[in-house]
Amino acid sequence: RSDLIITTGGLGPTEDDITYQIIARALNLKLIKYPEAEENLKKFLNKIKIKVSLSNLKQVYLPEGAKIIINQYGTAPAMILEKDNKIICSFPGVPHEMKNLIEENLIPYLKEKFPPSMIKKSKTLKITGLGESSVNELIRNYINKQTNFSFGIYANPEDIQVQVTTQAPTEKETDKLLQLSVNQLTKILGNYVYGTDKQSLEEVVGNLLKTKKLKVAVAESCTGGMLGEMITRIPGSSKYFQGGVISYNAKVKEDLLKVPPEVIRKYGEVSKEVAQLMAERVRRCCHSNIGISITGIAGPGGATEKKKVGLVHMALSDGKKTITQKHQLFGNRQLVRLRSTRRALNMLRMYLTKK
Amino acid sequence: RSDLIITTGGLGPTEDDITYQIIARALNLKLIKYPEAEENLKKFLNKIKIKVSLSNLKQVYLPEGAKIIINQYGTAPAMILEKDNKIICSFPGVPHEMKNLIEENLIPYLKEKFPPSMIKKSKTLKITGLGESSVNELIRNYINKQTNFSFGIYANPEDIQVQVTTQAPTEKETDKLLQLSVNQLTKILGNYVYGTDKQSLEEVVGNLLKTKKLKVAVAESCTGGMLGEMITRIPGSSKYFQGGVISYNAKVKEDLLKVPPEVIRKYGEVSKEVAQLMAERVRRCCHSNIGISITGIAGPGGATEKKKVGLVHMALSDGKKTITQKHQLFGNRQLVRLRSTRRALNMLRMYLTKK
Numbered sequence: 132r133s134d135l136i137i138t139t140g141g142l143g144p145t146e147d148d149i150t151y152q153i154i155a156r157a158l159n160l161k162l163i164k165y166p167e168a169e170e171n172l173k174k175f176l177n178k179i180k181i182k183v184s185l186s187n188l189k190q191v192y193l194p195e196g197a198k199i200i201i202n203q204y205g206t207a208p209a210m211i212l213e214k215d216n217k218i219i220c221s222f223p224g225v226p227h228e229m230k231n232l233i234e235e236n237l238i239p240y241l242k243e244k245f246p247p248s249m250i251k252k253s254k255t256l257k258i259t260g261l262g263e264s265s266v267n268e269l270i271r272n273y274i275n276k277q278t279n280f281s282f283g284i285y286a287n288p289e290d291i292q293v294q295v296t297t298q299a300p301t302e303k304e305t306d307k308l309l310q311l312s313v314n315q316l317t318k319i320l321g322n323y324v325y326g327t328d329k330q331s332l333e334e335v336v337g338n339l340l341k342t343k344k345l346k347v348a349v350a351e352s353c354t355g356g357m358l359g360e361m362i363t364r365i366p367g368s369s370k371y372f373q374g375g376v377i378s379y380n381a382k383v384k385e386d387l388l389k390v391p392p393e394v395i396r397k398y399g400e401v402s403k404e405v406a407q408l409m410a411e412r413v414r415r416c417c418h419s420n421i422g423i424s425i426t427g428i429a430g431p432g433g434a435t436e437k438k439k440v441g442l443v444h445m446a447l448s449d450g451k452k453t454i455t456q457k458h459q460l461f462g463n464r465q466l467v468r469l470r471s472t473r474r475a476l477n478m479l480r481m482y483l484t485k486k
Numbered sequence: 487r488s489d490l491i492i493t494t495g496g497l498g499p500t501e502d503d504i505t506y507q508i509i510a511r512a513l514n515l516k517l518i519k520y521p522e523a524e525e526n527l528k529k530f531l532n533k534i535k536i537k538v539s540l541s542n543l544k545q546v547y548l549p550e551g552a553k554i555i556i557n558q559y560g561t562a563p564a565m566i567l568e569k570d571n572k573i574i575c576s577f578p579g580v581p582h583e584m585k586n587l588i589e590e591n592l593i594p595y596l597k598e599k600f601p602p603s604m605i606k607k608s609k610t611l612k613i614t615g616l617g618e619s620s621v622n623e624l625i626r627n628y629i630n631k632q633t634n635f636s637f638g639i640y641a642n643p644e645d646i647q648v649q650v651t652t653q654a655p656t657e658k659e660t661d662k663l664l665q666l667s668v669n670q671l672t673k674i675l676g677n678y679v680y681g682t683d684k685q686s687l688e689e690v691v692g693n694l695l696k697t698k699k700l701k702v703a704v705a706e707s708c709t710g711g712m713l714g715e716m717i718t719r720i721p722g723s724s725k726y727f728q729g730g731v732i733s734y735n736a737k738v739k740e741d742l743l744k745v746p747p748e749v750i751r752k753y754g755e756v757s758k759e760v761a762q763l764m765a766e767r768v769r770r771c772c773h774s775n776i777g778i779s780i781t782g783i784a785g786p787g788g789a790t791e792k793k794k795v796g797l798v799h800m801a802l803s804d805g806k807k808t809i810t811q812k813h814q815l816f817g818n819r820q821l822v823r824l825r826s827t828r829r830a831l832n833m834l835r836m837y838l839t840k841k
Binding site: 180184262263264265266267268271274277282283284286287288299300331348349351353354356358359360362363364366367369372373374375376377378379380382383386387416417418430431432435456459461462464465468 | 498500502533534535536539541542575581582596612704706708710711712713715717719721722724728729730731733734735736738741742770771772773774784785786788819
């Protein structure tokens with residue numbers, strides 16, 4: 132029922148390798164010896180110092196009329212057989228042989244035989260700071276009006292991704308169409324879009340810091356080092372990341388970051404006031420232009436009447452002013468920590484793009 | 487053609503979430519509103535302070551006759567639908583929601599619906615500090631002699647895992663058999679086994695620290711906070727983790743950790759001497775019993791003639807003595823960082839189990 136059949140495997144020397152036999156029987160063709168296959172087989176086995184055996188010689192018989200493809204990676208020849216407007220392509224099953232032969236022979240053959248009438252491409256917008264349903268509300272009107280594009284919205288703990296797919300007769304036209312839709316979506320979603328495709332938030336932030344020649348330091352409480360870890364995933368981050376303090380315990384906040392004990396007593400470790408001081412002090416003691424801080428209750432323990440699990444205060448100081456943010460995040464301990472870290476990175480991105 | 491279908495995803499609020507619509511159409515069922523789902527949705531969105539939107543309300547319509555499963559982790563209810571001796575189970579696609587709901591609801595349901603005649607169980611030994619082939623060499627003789635068990639050896643960037651599987655008519659017999667093999671393997675592999683099943687290295691280390699009433703602090707260079715982040719994944723880690731310093735830049739090593747500039751000049755930032763001082767100083771300035779440090783070249787840049795990418799020095803100081811380790815690790819930047827962090831955690835585990 133199919134017009135094109137592609138088989139892999141069953142071309143070897145053993146008893147259970149019967150692909151060519153079955154094809155020949157199904158199409159009522161004879162198996163004939165292909166001298167170029169025999170030559171290649173002998174050359175190949177000689178190279179790896181193995182004697183030609185009788186079972187090997189079985190491999191040089193292919194269905195008559197087949198266009199043989201010599202396999203320089205092994206002993207089994209591949210083939211493409213056209214008959215009665217149907218095509219059968221057989222390739223060896225050994226992974227690297229199959230992969231190489233298909234890339235070098237089958238794909239070019241199919242592209243020439245069936246020139247694609249349409250080129251299909253996708254692009255993904257990466258969004259942070261908005262939930263999945265908010266993204267949907269914002270872009271629904273636009274999406275519903277489109278006929279040339281298909282859309283997918285994907286949520287993961289780190290961000291929301293909107294994938295646009297389209298097709299056109301040429302690559303150039305596809306790219307142009309795709310860019311059109313990406314521009315429209317970016318216009319609607321504004322600064323919530325931080326990048327496209329494989330770009331990560333930490334990479335985008337790193338590039339902004341590099342361009343603006345600014346250095347950053349972190350003071351982390353509930354995230355325990357996650358913000359520093361994420362920033363330093365990027366090769367070359369030493370150009371803009373100075374380091375920081377993991378002030379998990381109040382004593383570390385007091386001694387290393389010089390947060391006055393009375394401030395901690397009065398407002399609590401998880402407070403706007405402490406976050407503010409942490410950002411200001413880490414900026415100074417790590418000799419950076421910007422200090423960022425995170426202090427929160429990741430849970431499951433640590434909550435009080437007024438401060439619930441998921442409460443996180445963060446701050447960004449540039450020496451002139453200090454911005455603060457308060458979030459009530461949800462999810463388990465690790466999700467609260469991850470979301471805090473992403474919010475802090477996004478706070479930094481917003482600061483750098485507004486400047 | 488299948489008797490049981492399990493779907494995940496497509497239960498969200500957006501236009502492309504159509505799992506329930508498709509199931510209803512395929513089985514010729516109406517979609518009806520489930521009040522308990524609506525109640526849960528409103529409660530959940532209220533908790534995270536998001537307004538109920540029209541697209542959210544779509545989520546409370548399920549095929550009629552479905553046994554609804556309320557999702558306390560998100561907005562999308564799951565369901566189990568029995569019809570004409572076939573079963574369809576639909577669960578949300580958000581990983582943590584799916585995982586929790588399947589463990590709590592689907593697995594118990596299937597166990598009751600299809601009670602097994604033999605009880606099959608597996609246990610996994612987690613091994614660190616040995617490579618896959620070394621583990622294989624050590625246990626091969628034992629494995630080859632066994633007939634009641636099947637074994638799998640799995641390598642991942644964090645550790646090596648040996649999984650033992652066996653079955654018996656009752657749960658008690660299965661457990662007994664399994665424990666027998668686990669004991670034998672643990673005897674062969676010794677202290678390289680750090681835990682079983684879902685136990686993580688950071689959890690094992692945390693329990694040791696808690697039992698011994700010891701506190702730890704970290705000084706991290708190339709790992710940028712990863713060691714602190716990993717230790718603080720464990721709820722209650724504030725009992726034994728004080729915090730630390732991310733001394734990414736040399737200035738931070740000098741100013742916050744008081745590593746003398748001349749030591750850095752003489753030996754370099756990535757050296758035994760600097761690792762030693764980092765561990766000793768962070769121990770003191772963070773008021774902990776133990777200080778651990780990591781300094782290395784994660785790459786791709788930063789290598790010199792003598793110091794290649796993957797060179798990592800680490801140290802552990804307890805105030806009386808300082809242990810050091812030097813590793814030449816392989817893999818890309820993130821793998822070198824991950825492996826460094828695991829080695830440091832294992833150094834701490836070895837120290838705590840020997841004491």
